[in-house]
Amino acid sequence: MTKVLQNVQMVNEQGELQIVNITMVDGKITEIGQNVTVAGAEVIEGNGLVVAPGFVDVHTHLREPGFEHKETIATGSASAAKGGFTTICAMPNTKPVPDSVENMQLINGLIKESAAIRVLPYGSLTRDISGEVRTNIEELKAHGAVAFSDDGVGIQLASTMYEQMKDAAQHDVVVVAHCEDNSLIYDGVMHEGKRNKELGLPGIPSICESVQIARDVLLAEAAGARYHVCHVSTKESVRAVRDAKAAGIRVTAEVCPHHLLLEEMDIPADDANWKMNPPLRGIDDKDSLHAALLDGTIDCIATDHAPHTVEEKCCGMVGAPFGIVGFETAFPLLYTQFVETGKWTLKQLIDWMSVKAAQIFDLPYGTLEVGASADMILIDLNKEQTIDAEGFVSKGRNTPFNGWTAKGWPILTIFEGNIVYQEVE
Ligand SMILES: [Zn+2]
Structure with missing residues:
Protein backbone atom coordinates (compact mmCIF):
# COMPACT_ATOMS: atom_id res chain seq x y z
CA MET A 1 0.00 0.00 0.00
CA THR A 2 1.26 3.45 -0.90
CA LYS A 3 1.46 6.07 1.80
CA VAL A 4 2.05 9.79 1.40
CA LEU A 5 3.49 12.08 4.02
CA GLN A 6 2.22 15.33 2.61
CA ASN A 7 2.89 19.00 3.13
CA VAL A 8 6.16 18.80 5.05
CA GLN A 9 9.21 21.04 5.00
CA MET A 10 12.41 19.23 4.10
CA VAL A 11 15.89 20.71 4.59
CA ASN A 12 17.67 20.54 1.23
CA GLU A 13 21.41 20.30 0.57
CA GLN A 14 21.69 24.09 0.69
CA GLY A 15 20.05 24.10 4.09
CA GLU A 16 16.84 25.72 2.84
CA LEU A 17 13.39 24.49 3.78
CA GLN A 18 11.28 23.21 0.91
CA ILE A 19 7.67 22.03 1.01
CA VAL A 20 7.42 18.47 -0.32
CA ASN A 21 5.32 15.33 -0.26
CA ILE A 22 7.05 11.97 0.34
CA THR A 23 5.60 8.69 -0.91
CA MET A 24 6.41 5.30 0.57
CA VAL A 25 5.76 1.77 -0.67
CA ASP A 26 6.72 -1.40 1.24
CA GLY A 27 8.79 0.54 3.75
CA LYS A 28 10.89 2.39 1.17
CA ILE A 29 10.79 5.98 -0.03
CA THR A 30 9.56 5.97 -3.64
CA GLU A 31 9.22 9.66 -4.47
CA ILE A 32 9.99 13.08 -2.99
CA GLY A 33 8.69 16.21 -4.64
CA GLN A 34 6.47 19.24 -4.65
CA ASN A 35 3.74 17.83 -6.87
CA VAL A 36 3.84 14.22 -5.83
CA THR A 37 0.37 12.82 -5.25
CA VAL A 38 -0.92 9.29 -5.46
CA ALA A 39 -4.60 8.49 -5.93
CA GLY A 40 -5.88 6.13 -3.26
CA ALA A 41 -2.79 6.41 -1.10
CA GLU A 42 -3.04 6.57 2.67
CA VAL A 43 -2.35 10.18 3.58
CA ILE A 44 -0.37 11.27 6.61
CA GLU A 45 -0.83 15.03 6.95
CA GLY A 46 2.35 16.89 7.81
CA ASN A 47 0.77 20.32 8.44
CA GLY A 48 3.83 22.13 7.13
CA LEU A 49 6.10 20.80 9.90
CA VAL A 50 9.77 19.97 9.37
CA VAL A 51 10.57 16.44 8.20
CA ALA A 52 13.95 14.90 9.00
CA PRO A 53 15.45 11.46 8.50
CA PHE A 361 29.45 2.29 10.20
CA ASP A 362 28.51 2.24 6.49
CA LEU A 363 24.83 2.06 7.50
CA PRO A 364 22.43 2.92 4.67
CA TYR A 365 20.22 4.97 7.02
CA GLY A 366 19.82 8.55 8.12
CA THR A 367 18.97 10.05 4.73
CA LEU A 368 15.78 11.12 3.01
CA GLU A 369 16.15 9.95 -0.57
CA VAL A 370 14.35 7.76 -3.06
CA GLY A 371 15.16 4.10 -2.44
CA ALA A 372 16.10 4.63 1.21
CA SER A 373 14.26 2.98 4.09
CA ALA A 374 11.18 5.08 4.91
CA ASP A 375 12.50 6.20 8.31
CA MET A 376 11.50 9.78 9.03
CA ILE A 377 10.23 12.10 11.72
CA LEU A 378 8.15 15.23 11.98
CA ILE A 379 9.47 17.96 14.25
CA ASP A 380 7.43 20.84 15.62
CA LEU A 381 10.08 23.54 15.90
CA ASN A 382 7.70 25.93 17.65
CA LYS A 383 6.36 23.55 20.22
CA GLU A 384 7.72 24.51 23.62
CA GLN A 385 7.60 22.13 26.52
CA THR A 386 9.12 21.64 29.94
CA ILE A 387 11.02 18.41 30.43
CA ASP A 388 9.31 16.17 32.96
CA ALA A 389 11.24 12.98 33.69
CA GLU A 390 8.10 11.41 35.12
CA GLY A 391 6.63 11.47 31.62
CA PHE A 392 9.50 9.56 29.96
CA VAL A 393 8.72 6.39 28.03
CA SER A 394 12.11 5.10 29.18
CA LYS A 395 12.13 3.37 32.55
CA GLY A 396 14.98 5.71 33.48
CA ARG A 397 14.30 9.03 35.20
CA ASN A 398 17.99 9.86 35.60
CA THR A 399 18.49 13.16 33.84
CA PRO A 400 20.04 16.47 34.88
CA PHE A 401 17.66 18.25 32.50
CA ASN A 402 14.43 17.76 34.46
CA GLY A 403 12.54 21.07 34.49
CA TRP A 404 14.41 22.58 31.51
CA THR A 405 12.23 24.12 28.83
CA ALA A 406 12.98 23.35 25.21
CA LYS A 407 11.54 23.81 21.73
CA GLY A 408 11.65 21.56 18.67
CA TRP A 409 9.94 18.34 19.73
CA PRO A 410 9.63 15.28 17.49
CA ILE A 411 5.90 14.59 17.28
CA LEU A 412 5.70 11.71 14.78
CA THR A 413 8.13 8.90 13.99
CA ILE A 414 7.83 6.67 10.93
CA PHE A 415 9.97 3.51 10.77
CA GLU A 416 10.00 1.45 7.56
CA GLY A 417 6.85 3.24 6.46
CA ASN A 418 4.88 2.63 9.65
CA ILE A 419 4.07 5.11 12.40
CA VAL A 420 5.84 3.92 15.56
CA TYR A 421 5.36 7.05 17.64
CA GLN A 422 2.76 9.78 17.46
CA GLU A 423 2.24 12.50 19.99
CA VAL A 424 -1.19 12.47 21.55
CA GLU A 425 -2.54 15.89 22.36
ZN1 LIG B 1 31.18 4.52 27.66
Whole structure:
Protein backbone atom coordinates (compact mmCIF):
# COMPACT_ATOMS: atom_id res chain seq x y z
CA MET A 1 0.00 0.00 0.00
CA THR A 2 1.26 3.45 -0.90
CA LYS A 3 1.46 6.07 1.80
CA VAL A 4 2.05 9.79 1.40
CA LEU A 5 3.49 12.08 4.02
CA GLN A 6 2.22 15.33 2.61
CA ASN A 7 2.89 19.00 3.13
CA VAL A 8 6.16 18.80 5.05
CA GLN A 9 9.21 21.04 5.00
CA MET A 10 12.41 19.23 4.10
CA VAL A 11 15.89 20.71 4.59
CA ASN A 12 17.67 20.54 1.23
CA GLU A 13 21.41 20.30 0.57
CA GLN A 14 21.69 24.09 0.69
CA GLY A 15 20.05 24.10 4.09
CA GLU A 16 16.84 25.72 2.84
CA LEU A 17 13.39 24.49 3.78
CA GLN A 18 11.28 23.21 0.91
CA ILE A 19 7.67 22.03 1.01
CA VAL A 20 7.42 18.47 -0.32
CA ASN A 21 5.32 15.33 -0.26
CA ILE A 22 7.05 11.97 0.34
CA THR A 23 5.60 8.69 -0.91
CA MET A 24 6.41 5.30 0.57
CA VAL A 25 5.76 1.77 -0.67
CA ASP A 26 6.72 -1.40 1.24
CA GLY A 27 8.79 0.54 3.75
CA LYS A 28 10.89 2.39 1.17
CA ILE A 29 10.79 5.98 -0.03
CA THR A 30 9.56 5.97 -3.64
CA GLU A 31 9.22 9.66 -4.47
CA ILE A 32 9.99 13.08 -2.99
CA GLY A 33 8.69 16.21 -4.64
CA GLN A 34 6.47 19.24 -4.65
CA ASN A 35 3.74 17.83 -6.87
CA VAL A 36 3.84 14.22 -5.83
CA THR A 37 0.37 12.82 -5.25
CA VAL A 38 -0.92 9.29 -5.46
CA ALA A 39 -4.60 8.49 -5.93
CA GLY A 40 -5.88 6.13 -3.26
CA ALA A 41 -2.79 6.41 -1.10
CA GLU A 42 -3.04 6.57 2.67
CA VAL A 43 -2.35 10.18 3.58
CA ILE A 44 -0.37 11.27 6.61
CA GLU A 45 -0.83 15.03 6.95
CA GLY A 46 2.35 16.89 7.81
CA ASN A 47 0.77 20.32 8.44
CA GLY A 48 3.83 22.13 7.13
CA LEU A 49 6.10 20.80 9.90
CA VAL A 50 9.77 19.97 9.37
CA VAL A 51 10.57 16.44 8.20
CA ALA A 52 13.95 14.90 9.00
CA PRO A 53 15.45 11.46 8.50
CA GLY A 54 14.96 9.22 11.52
CA PHE A 55 17.91 9.85 13.83
CA VAL A 56 20.71 7.32 14.20
CA ASP A 57 22.21 6.80 17.66
CA VAL A 58 25.42 4.78 17.64
CA HIS A 59 25.78 4.67 21.44
CA THR A 60 22.93 3.38 23.58
CA HIS A 61 22.33 1.04 26.52
CA LEU A 62 19.09 -0.95 26.47
CA ARG A 63 19.97 -3.08 29.55
CA GLU A 64 18.24 -6.24 28.26
CA PRO A 65 19.16 -9.03 28.78
CA GLY A 66 20.15 -8.98 32.41
CA PHE A 67 19.13 -5.59 33.77
CA GLU A 68 15.45 -5.34 32.85
CA HIS A 69 14.72 -3.39 36.05
CA LYS A 70 16.60 -0.46 34.46
CA GLU A 71 15.28 -0.72 30.88
CA THR A 72 14.14 -3.29 28.31
CA ILE A 73 14.54 -3.44 24.55
CA ALA A 74 10.82 -2.61 24.35
CA THR A 75 10.92 0.45 26.62
CA GLY A 76 14.31 1.66 25.39
CA SER A 77 13.40 1.42 21.72
CA ALA A 78 10.01 3.08 22.36
CA SER A 79 11.82 5.88 24.19
CA ALA A 80 14.16 6.24 21.22
CA ALA A 81 11.21 6.34 18.80
CA LYS A 82 9.67 9.14 20.88
CA GLY A 83 12.96 11.05 20.65
CA GLY A 84 12.98 10.75 16.85
CA PHE A 85 15.43 7.85 16.52
CA THR A 86 14.78 5.00 14.08
CA THR A 87 18.17 3.25 14.20
CA ILE A 88 20.09 2.68 17.44
CA CYS A 89 23.19 0.65 18.21
CA ALA A 90 23.06 -1.23 21.51
CA MET A 91 26.20 -1.50 23.61
CA PRO A 92 27.24 -4.95 24.84
CA ASN A 93 27.36 -4.45 28.62
CA THR A 94 24.38 -6.75 29.12
CA LYS A 95 24.13 -10.11 30.90
CA PRO A 96 25.02 -12.20 29.03
CA VAL A 97 27.43 -10.13 26.95
CA PRO A 98 27.20 -10.64 23.15
CA ASP A 99 30.62 -12.30 23.12
CA SER A 100 29.69 -15.64 21.50
CA VAL A 101 27.47 -16.80 18.67
CA GLU A 102 25.05 -18.24 21.20
CA ASN A 103 24.72 -14.97 23.12
CA MET A 104 24.51 -12.97 19.91
CA GLN A 105 21.63 -15.15 18.75
CA LEU A 106 19.87 -14.73 22.09
CA ILE A 107 20.10 -10.94 21.79
CA ASN A 108 19.03 -10.96 18.14
CA GLY A 109 15.96 -12.96 19.19
CA LEU A 110 15.05 -10.47 21.91
CA ILE A 111 15.43 -7.56 19.50
CA LYS A 112 13.25 -9.24 16.90
CA GLU A 113 10.58 -9.89 19.52
CA SER A 114 10.29 -6.48 21.06
CA ALA A 115 12.13 -3.62 19.32
CA ALA A 116 9.95 -0.75 18.10
CA ILE A 117 12.65 0.46 15.71
CA ARG A 118 15.91 -0.83 14.20
CA VAL A 119 18.23 -2.02 16.97
CA LEU A 120 21.72 -3.05 15.89
CA PRO A 121 23.74 -4.86 18.55
CA TYR A 122 27.45 -4.41 19.13
CA GLY A 123 29.62 -7.45 19.68
CA SER A 124 32.11 -7.23 22.51
CA LEU A 125 35.86 -7.05 21.98
CA THR A 126 36.60 -9.38 24.89
CA ARG A 127 34.74 -12.17 26.69
CA ASP A 128 32.40 -10.78 29.33
CA ILE A 129 33.94 -7.35 28.61
CA SER A 130 36.60 -8.29 31.13
CA GLY A 131 39.47 -7.19 28.88
CA GLU A 132 41.10 -10.62 28.97
CA VAL A 133 40.04 -13.20 26.38
CA ARG A 134 39.51 -11.84 22.87
CA THR A 135 36.23 -12.57 21.05
CA ASN A 136 35.93 -13.97 17.54
CA ILE A 137 35.21 -10.91 15.41
CA GLU A 138 34.56 -12.84 12.20
CA GLU A 139 31.93 -15.06 13.84
CA LEU A 140 30.16 -12.26 15.68
CA LYS A 141 30.09 -10.09 12.56
CA ALA A 142 28.50 -12.98 10.65
CA HIS A 143 25.79 -13.06 13.35
CA GLY A 144 24.89 -9.41 13.11
CA ALA A 145 27.35 -7.43 15.23
CA VAL A 146 27.27 -3.90 13.81
CA ALA A 147 30.71 -3.07 15.27
CA PHE A 148 32.84 -4.02 18.27
CA SER A 149 33.24 -2.42 21.68
CA ASP A 150 33.73 -3.12 25.39
CA ASP A 151 31.86 0.08 26.22
CA GLY A 152 31.54 0.74 29.91
CA VAL A 153 35.21 -0.06 30.44
CA GLY A 154 38.44 0.72 28.65
CA ILE A 155 40.62 -2.03 27.18
CA GLN A 156 43.61 -1.89 29.51
CA LEU A 157 46.17 -3.97 27.63
CA ALA A 158 47.52 -2.43 24.46
CA SER A 159 48.24 -5.88 23.03
CA THR A 160 44.59 -6.95 23.41
CA MET A 161 43.42 -3.81 21.64
CA TYR A 162 46.06 -4.20 18.93
CA GLU A 163 45.20 -7.83 18.18
CA GLN A 164 41.47 -7.07 18.00
CA MET A 165 42.14 -4.06 15.78
CA LYS A 166 44.08 -6.26 13.37
CA ASP A 167 41.19 -8.74 13.22
CA ALA A 168 38.68 -5.92 12.83
CA ALA A 169 40.71 -4.46 9.98
CA GLN A 170 40.76 -7.81 8.25
CA HIS A 171 36.97 -8.07 8.47
CA ASP A 172 36.36 -4.37 7.80
CA VAL A 173 34.47 -3.60 11.00
CA VAL A 174 34.91 -0.61 13.28
CA VAL A 175 36.50 -0.86 16.73
CA VAL A 176 34.58 1.45 19.08
CA ALA A 177 36.29 2.49 22.27
CA HIS A 178 35.24 3.73 25.67
CA CYS A 179 38.62 5.20 26.61
CA GLU A 180 39.53 5.00 30.24
CA ASP A 181 42.83 4.00 31.81
CA ASN A 182 41.89 2.22 35.05
CA SER A 183 45.10 3.33 36.76
CA LEU A 184 43.98 6.96 36.39
CA ILE A 185 40.38 6.74 37.66
CA TYR A 186 41.32 7.22 41.36
CA ASP A 187 37.79 6.14 42.41
CA GLY A 188 36.55 9.42 40.92
CA VAL A 189 32.86 10.18 40.48
CA MET A 190 33.12 13.52 38.65
CA HIS A 191 35.72 15.58 36.78
CA GLU A 192 38.97 16.34 38.62
CA GLY A 193 38.68 20.10 38.45
CA LYS A 194 37.21 22.88 40.57
CA ARG A 195 33.69 21.72 41.33
CA ASN A 196 34.64 18.30 42.71
CA LYS A 197 36.82 20.04 45.31
CA GLU A 198 33.96 22.34 46.31
CA LEU A 199 31.70 19.32 46.73
CA GLY A 200 34.42 17.25 48.41
CA LEU A 201 34.11 14.43 45.86
CA PRO A 202 36.90 12.37 44.24
CA GLY A 203 37.78 13.42 40.70
CA ILE A 204 38.61 11.61 37.43
CA PRO A 205 41.40 13.51 35.65
CA SER A 206 41.13 14.29 31.93
CA ILE A 207 44.21 12.16 31.21
CA CYS A 208 42.25 9.07 32.23
CA GLU A 209 40.50 9.39 28.85
CA SER A 210 43.00 11.18 26.66
CA VAL A 211 46.03 8.94 27.21
CA GLN A 212 44.10 5.93 26.05
CA ILE A 213 42.89 7.72 22.92
CA ALA A 214 46.48 8.72 22.18
CA ARG A 215 47.56 5.08 22.56
CA ASP A 216 44.68 3.75 20.49
CA VAL A 217 45.11 6.01 17.47
CA LEU A 218 48.69 4.78 17.19
CA LEU A 219 47.53 1.18 17.51
CA ALA A 220 44.86 1.82 14.86
CA GLU A 221 47.50 3.24 12.56
CA ALA A 222 49.73 0.20 13.03
CA ALA A 223 46.79 -2.21 12.61
CA GLY A 224 45.24 -0.35 9.68
CA ALA A 225 41.97 -0.41 11.63
CA ARG A 226 38.92 1.83 11.60
CA TYR A 227 38.70 3.24 15.10
CA HIS A 228 35.80 5.18 16.62
CA VAL A 229 36.09 7.06 19.92
CA CYS A 230 33.04 7.07 22.18
CA HIS A 231 31.85 10.16 24.05
CA VAL A 232 34.89 12.44 23.70
CA SER A 233 34.90 14.79 26.69
CA THR A 234 38.27 16.56 27.05
CA LYS A 235 40.21 19.10 25.03
CA GLU A 236 43.27 16.82 25.08
CA SER A 237 41.16 14.03 23.58
CA VAL A 238 40.00 16.40 20.86
CA ARG A 239 43.60 17.26 20.08
CA ALA A 240 44.59 13.58 19.88
CA VAL A 241 41.73 12.85 17.46
CA ARG A 242 42.43 15.97 15.40
CA ASP A 243 46.15 15.12 15.08
CA ALA A 244 45.33 11.51 14.20
CA LYS A 245 42.93 12.60 11.45
CA ALA A 246 45.56 14.98 10.09
CA ALA A 247 48.01 12.07 10.02
CA GLY A 248 45.60 10.03 7.90
CA ILE A 249 44.67 7.55 10.65
CA ARG A 250 41.18 6.12 10.19
CA VAL A 251 39.61 7.59 13.31
CA THR A 252 36.12 8.95 13.93
CA ALA A 253 34.56 10.34 17.11
CA GLU A 254 31.26 11.10 18.79
CA VAL A 255 30.19 13.60 21.43
CA CYS A 256 27.20 13.41 23.78
CA PRO A 257 24.55 16.11 24.16
CA HIS A 258 25.31 16.57 27.87
CA HIS A 259 28.98 17.32 27.22
CA LEU A 260 27.92 20.02 24.75
CA LEU A 261 25.27 21.46 27.05
CA LEU A 262 26.86 21.30 30.50
CA GLU A 263 30.17 21.68 32.29
CA GLU A 264 31.39 20.82 35.79
CA MET A 265 30.36 24.13 37.37
CA ASP A 266 26.73 23.47 36.40
CA ILE A 267 26.57 20.56 38.85
CA PRO A 268 24.34 21.94 41.61
CA ALA A 269 25.08 19.43 44.37
CA ASP A 270 26.16 15.89 45.13
CA ASP A 271 23.32 14.56 42.95
CA ALA A 272 23.77 11.30 41.01
CA ASN A 273 21.59 12.54 38.15
CA TRP A 274 24.71 14.52 37.23
CA LYS A 275 26.99 11.50 37.38
CA MET A 276 28.03 10.06 34.05
CA ASN A 277 31.16 8.59 32.50
CA PRO A 278 33.00 10.44 31.15
CA PRO A 279 32.01 13.20 33.58
CA LEU A 280 31.07 16.78 32.79
CA ARG A 281 34.42 18.49 32.25
CA GLY A 282 35.61 22.09 32.39
CA ILE A 283 34.36 25.01 30.32
CA ASP A 284 37.50 24.83 28.11
CA ASP A 285 36.75 21.21 27.37
CA LYS A 286 33.16 22.04 26.46
CA ASP A 287 34.32 24.82 24.15
CA SER A 288 36.80 22.50 22.45
CA LEU A 289 34.05 19.93 21.80
CA HIS A 290 31.99 22.59 20.04
CA ALA A 291 34.95 23.65 17.93
CA ALA A 292 35.69 20.00 17.09
CA LEU A 293 32.15 19.34 15.88
CA LEU A 294 32.24 22.42 13.69
CA ASP A 295 35.64 21.61 12.13
CA GLY A 296 34.80 17.92 11.58
CA THR A 297 37.21 16.49 14.18
CA ILE A 298 34.14 15.06 15.89
CA ASP A 299 31.85 13.35 13.39
CA CYS A 300 28.52 12.89 15.11
CA ILE A 301 26.37 13.22 18.21
CA ALA A 302 25.39 10.10 20.21
CA THR A 303 23.32 10.07 23.39
CA ASP A 304 24.99 7.34 25.53
CA HIS A 305 21.44 6.73 26.81
CA ALA A 306 22.13 4.95 30.11
CA PRO A 307 19.05 4.31 32.26
CA HIS A 308 19.24 3.38 35.94
CA THR A 309 16.58 3.08 38.64
CA VAL A 310 15.56 5.88 40.99
CA GLU A 311 16.86 3.82 43.92
CA GLU A 312 20.28 3.46 42.32
CA LYS A 313 20.48 7.21 41.70
CA CYS A 314 18.87 8.41 44.93
CA CYS A 315 21.70 8.88 47.33
CA GLY A 316 24.61 10.94 46.12
CA MET A 317 27.35 10.30 43.59
CA VAL A 318 29.71 7.96 45.43
CA GLY A 319 27.51 4.88 45.54
CA ALA A 320 25.58 5.48 42.32
CA PRO A 321 26.23 3.96 38.87
CA PHE A 322 27.40 6.23 36.04
CA GLY A 323 25.00 7.34 33.29
CA ILE A 324 21.99 9.42 32.33
CA VAL A 325 19.09 8.87 29.91
CA GLY A 326 19.18 10.76 26.64
CA PHE A 327 16.78 9.69 23.88
CA GLU A 328 13.78 11.86 24.70
CA THR A 329 15.57 15.13 25.30
CA ALA A 330 18.54 15.14 22.88
CA PHE A 331 17.10 16.92 19.88
CA PRO A 332 14.97 19.60 21.62
CA LEU A 333 17.80 20.57 23.98
CA LEU A 334 20.40 20.85 21.22
CA TYR A 335 17.97 22.62 18.91
CA THR A 336 16.98 25.16 21.56
CA GLN A 337 20.47 25.85 22.88
CA PHE A 338 22.42 25.87 19.63
CA VAL A 339 20.17 26.20 16.55
CA GLU A 340 17.71 28.74 17.91
CA THR A 341 20.65 30.78 19.17
CA GLY A 342 22.28 30.77 15.73
CA LYS A 343 25.41 28.78 16.66
CA TRP A 344 24.50 25.87 14.38
CA THR A 345 22.20 25.45 11.42
CA LEU A 346 19.25 23.07 11.54
CA LYS A 347 20.92 21.04 8.79
CA GLN A 348 24.12 20.65 10.82
CA LEU A 349 22.24 19.34 13.84
CA ILE A 350 20.11 16.93 11.79
CA ASP A 351 23.19 15.64 9.93
CA TRP A 352 25.19 15.08 13.15
CA MET A 353 22.26 13.07 14.53
CA SER A 354 21.56 11.02 11.41
CA VAL A 355 23.64 10.63 8.25
CA LYS A 356 27.01 11.50 9.81
CA ALA A 357 26.50 8.83 12.46
CA ALA A 358 25.34 6.25 9.92
CA GLN A 359 28.34 6.86 7.65
CA ILE A 360 30.82 5.83 10.34
CA PHE A 361 29.45 2.29 10.20
CA ASP A 362 28.51 2.24 6.49
CA LEU A 363 24.83 2.06 7.50
CA PRO A 364 22.43 2.92 4.67
CA TYR A 365 20.22 4.97 7.02
CA GLY A 366 19.82 8.55 8.12
CA THR A 367 18.97 10.05 4.73
CA LEU A 368 15.78 11.12 3.01
CA GLU A 369 16.15 9.95 -0.57
CA VAL A 370 14.35 7.76 -3.06
CA GLY A 371 15.16 4.10 -2.44
CA ALA A 372 16.10 4.63 1.21
CA SER A 373 14.26 2.98 4.09
CA ALA A 374 11.18 5.08 4.91
CA ASP A 375 12.50 6.20 8.31
CA MET A 376 11.50 9.78 9.03
CA ILE A 377 10.23 12.10 11.72
CA LEU A 378 8.15 15.23 11.98
CA ILE A 379 9.47 17.96 14.25
CA ASP A 380 7.43 20.84 15.62
CA LEU A 381 10.08 23.54 15.90
CA ASN A 382 7.70 25.93 17.65
CA LYS A 383 6.36 23.55 20.22
CA GLU A 384 7.72 24.51 23.62
CA GLN A 385 7.60 22.13 26.52
CA THR A 386 9.12 21.64 29.94
CA ILE A 387 11.02 18.41 30.43
CA ASP A 388 9.31 16.17 32.96
CA ALA A 389 11.24 12.98 33.69
CA GLU A 390 8.10 11.41 35.12
CA GLY A 391 6.63 11.47 31.62
CA PHE A 392 9.50 9.56 29.96
CA VAL A 393 8.72 6.39 28.03
CA SER A 394 12.11 5.10 29.18
CA LYS A 395 12.13 3.37 32.55
CA GLY A 396 14.98 5.71 33.48
CA ARG A 397 14.30 9.03 35.20
CA ASN A 398 17.99 9.86 35.60
CA THR A 399 18.49 13.16 33.84
CA PRO A 400 20.04 16.47 34.88
CA PHE A 401 17.66 18.25 32.50
CA ASN A 402 14.43 17.76 34.46
CA GLY A 403 12.54 21.07 34.49
CA TRP A 404 14.41 22.58 31.51
CA THR A 405 12.23 24.12 28.83
CA ALA A 406 12.98 23.35 25.21
CA LYS A 407 11.54 23.81 21.73
CA GLY A 408 11.65 21.56 18.67
CA TRP A 409 9.94 18.34 19.73
CA PRO A 410 9.63 15.28 17.49
CA ILE A 411 5.90 14.59 17.28
CA LEU A 412 5.70 11.71 14.78
CA THR A 413 8.13 8.90 13.99
CA ILE A 414 7.83 6.67 10.93
CA PHE A 415 9.97 3.51 10.77
CA GLU A 416 10.00 1.45 7.56
CA GLY A 417 6.85 3.24 6.46
CA ASN A 418 4.88 2.63 9.65
CA ILE A 419 4.07 5.11 12.40
CA VAL A 420 5.84 3.92 15.56
CA TYR A 421 5.36 7.05 17.64
CA GLN A 422 2.76 9.78 17.46
CA GLU A 423 2.24 12.50 19.99
CA VAL A 424 -1.19 12.47 21.55
CA GLU A 425 -2.54 15.89 22.36
ZN1 LIG B 1 31.18 4.52 27.66
